[in-house]
Amino acid sequence: MNYEIVIGLETHVELGTESKIFCSCGGHSAAKEPNDCVCPACCGMPGMLPVMNKRVVELAVTAGLMLNCDISRYSTFDKKNYYYPDLPCSYQITQLAHPICKNGLVTLKTSEGTRDIRINRIHMEEDAGKLVHRGRYSYVDFNRTSVPLIEIVTMPDFRSAEEVIAYLTKLKTMFRSGGISECEEGAMRCDVNISVRPMGSEEYGVRTEVKNMSSFESIEKAINYEVQRHIDAIEYETEELVQETRRYDDATGKTFAMRDKETADDYRYFPDPNLMPIIIDDEWLEKIKAEKPVALDDKVIEYQEAGISQKEIDVIISDKKLGKLLDETIALGCAAKEAAAWILTDYMGVLRKSGKGTDSESLSAEKLASIIKMVEKSEINRGAGKKVLIAVVEEGADPKDYVEKHGLNKKFDADALKAAVDKAISENQKAVAEYKGGKEKALQAIFGACMKELRGAVNPADIRAMLLEKLK
């Protein structure tokens, strides 16, 4: 039977603020020694009260805007109760009832086309500390305590591990460029909810949650392992599936059920009376929108995902004409990275030489796309393409006509190549003899003669290939 994989993600992202979420301690990245960045508040001492870090709200809202969420104008904090030595207050301050962002949407590009992933919610919360186990003793490090996090919860919209990784990669790119988070190792952690169901079924299968993974590789492996485990359980009745929380072990590549106790907890949530509701009025929201870094623009993310370098992106977005040319060229079916290179290296070079500006509109997207496609299909080589580009910019030539007129296309090339190679061989008999006698270097003289004859109109690799063929 065919099975459909159903996955939902909960992703924790550490925010790149200068101080912690409820006190003025520096972020834990500033810490050198254990318990370097702590104060009475983040150690759980009595008498301290949480004071909201405004920057955390702004970054969470920015993240929400990037993920097309509704921003809650009224949001509140709740306390989540559980005992653990790395949790100094024995409760975590988080958002349950009224999260900061709701109902978002992320569009992914995968090998099977675009996919929409719905975001259920984004909420703010504080991180816990860290335990270090040595021998019989355990040590507590509170540096990470109260470091601000956002948790992004998706709907069960993923259908493969590939989509999950594409989503996480997208988040990482967006958050880095947007100053939300550096997303360093461990600063982005995932809980993955997995179930499988017969293809076409509307009902969800039994769901398991694999908690707290940070490397993409582990996440992918854990999903694949867990999916197979589910399918085996259904197909071959290897075990009975139960809803539970599991842990992925990197060393064995397997997942294990966590103790029952950890999942059966009642966290006894209730609203935190020490923190007033966060009200985001129009003015504040507009301010956050206005301050949203330019690099957050969806366009930029699109360019980044297409593999265009940040330096190139900076030039493109600083000039609307260039951006328009690039977008139109891409829309005509050219690869983004290739189109960007043509525009930024070749086109800009020609403009500089001729003293023209980008506003001269001397190159249309149609003409550029035509050149790029001819090169792509190997109808002309890259060098010839550049010649065409110069002619287009300087003389307003039509690319196809120009190629035809100047005999730059492949058809001409093939005949000329054959003639040139034959001519070079007949005129350099001495070198031919030496080459056949084992002196490989001799080939260079014949090759040079060909190049001279063809004046660069043909791809050197093609010349070499034909030459070798003839001299066999």
Added chain:
Amino acid sequence: MKYYATIINEKGDIAVDDTILIKDSVCTAGSYILDGFKSLFSAEAVTRLEDKGYKISGKTHVGEFGLDLVGEFSYYGEKEEKLSGAAAGLVSEGKVSAALGVDLNGATRRAAALSGVDFLKPTYGTVSRYGVISTAASGEQIGVYAKDAKKTAEILSVIAGHDDKDGTSLPDETYEYAVDKDIAGKKVCIVKELFDLADEETKKKVTSFADALKNKGVIVEAISTDIFETANIAWQILMCAETCNNISRYDGVKFGHRTENFRNIDELYLNSRTEGFNFLTKAVIFYGSDVLSKERYKDCYDKSLRVRRVVADKFKALMKEYCAVLLPACGKSEYKSYDITEAFGKVFEEGKFTSLANLIGVPALSTCGVQLIGDHFGESQLLSLAAAAEKEVLA
């Protein structure tokens, strides 16, 4: 008479309850779980007093986390003949001119009434809670013990005002409290249901206070309302839940008492807390955990939050007609010791007189053995009523 206190400065003039932190002093909130805990900083209220030149004389013992009726069940105290809060006792004897206490459920107001001094719990948010060993954050508030209304107003004016370190602190930078506001022609009400609950001696105190007010031109009327009883139920639920949560940080891991009897982390938690808390605190933890559990949250905790809003609305309506409610601070004028196993029920019983002020954050003044509860920011009105009546009542 001996009251348990830790002396910090022999020349000091202000006592501070042990639920309020003073830098480098041992602060236990009367609980063995915080045995030996020294604070790294002082409460904002303490700092403000010191900045104005007041000298803190020492820490006065309180019942564990201030949860009991009048402050007798401290791990460090012994049962005294005269059972009431140490701070109220010291003010009454003139050992200090004023004291700070945390009003959580009216224990401070009861202690003041029994000792014959004033205690004013101001409007929630006017005095910073930074440095309070927190229990029920949504209703606890630092207040002032003093011998009369004037001194109470003086000290409260010093400690009140906005503090960035407390997210619930109100925005006003300063407050000036007065004792000479016009009271003639104002109306005060007595709640019949609560009056009837009190013993004869207490009833007498309320009546003579009402007479003194009438002599100053105040109109006193009897009314009937159930909001005090309703408020008490809601506040007990919220108070236990919040307290249970706030003191869950005392786990034996970081500071305070740690059991010697443990083999793993669960035993360390269990035994440290079993040894560290008294019977009443444990009852509060049980009750608080219960009302927050998934099964009960909606019917208990969430409902109490809604009741809080309804009570606040009803009280506001009442305050449109009256400037204060006059009622007993506690039901009995002679306080008798009881066993700690009865404490939970006793606190609940007596809470009818006091809880409303904590639930909705309005000011409450214990004076001349009675209590006045007013509208938000009505402190000066309450103090003026007290100032007008106290001479006649105490004479």
